């Protein structure tokens with residue numbers, strides 16, 4: 238393969254050189270058609286990075302840029318981003334649907350989506366990403382950084398060097414707004430942001446459209462999640478600074494709603510830890526723990542509450558402020574009396590949780606909690 242453009246590793250802390258190498262790669266695609274292929278379900282960081290790359294390509298004379306994706310644009314927030322910013326995103330199963338494509342570019346991922354067909358033989362021009370790659374990816378230009386919270390941060394840096402955004406130009410404001418949104422969602426509203434992310438945010442703060450950003454940042458909750466939250470609230474039991482809620486039967490497609498309900502409940506001001514659980518897909522008792530107590534280690538806490546399976550593996554696990562558990566209900570799942578089954582599950586879960594809290598769970602306690 239010819240290799241006219243510099244490869245990484247580039248000197249660390251050399252934003253100018255990195256941006257220059259990126260622009261050399263882009264300029265080598267002058268007059269060509271570049272497909273920026275997003276991987277998986279597009280998220281704001283990926284969409285914003287693709288938009289920024291397309292913007293740079295346009296400035297540097299690439300004839301045509303298509304932003305493609307092959308998995309559902311899920312979450313209304315992401316659809317709102319695409320709609321409010323007028324991002325031209327093309328859903329495709331095969332590269333051919335974009336017409337004649339000369340080159341590929343990846344953003345916020347370092348490889349091709351395995352479900353995107355007919356990409357064999359196409360050269361990968363650029364890879365810009367912040368995820369770790371087990372094997373160094375191959376492309377004419379690779380910028381893989383582990384020290385930033387979002388790919389958007391890298392693109393803010395390129396733009397700064399190659400095509401500074403102008404607050405007077407509508408299109409530039411659009412790109413800045415998308416990047417700010419990508420930055421904030423990928424860093425959990427800057428809670429996980431690194432120094433580079435804050436610098437990038439500062440650079441585009443005055444360019445992005447604040448009203449639009451406020452619209453985009455409204456965190457939406459799916460109707461199914463809201464139903465589960467309602468169930469969690471109506472079954473909520475609070476003991477000192479601990480809350481627990483059983484939400485009954487949840488379909489497999491809605492399993493994430495249990496975690497969303499826990500995210501919501503832990504915000505209650507008189508508690509610091511909560512557990513929400515339900516029966517998922519008639520097969521497992523699944524639950525989520527959320528805590529901001531310095532003394533609760535989710536993994537250890539859940540291990541001690543729910544114990545181990547017969548191969549010695551803990552039913553629960555977790556990290557700093559969150560954890561989850563999954564316990565098969567086995568043969569009992571065949572019971573056709575769902576009300577009875579739920580009573581049983583709830584009783585067992587509450588007993589385990591109350592015991593873990595040090596509230597010796599007498600049957601009366603558990604009953605009173607019901």
Ligand SMILES: [Mn+2]
Nearest residue numbers: 282345388423
């Ligand atoms: Mn990202």
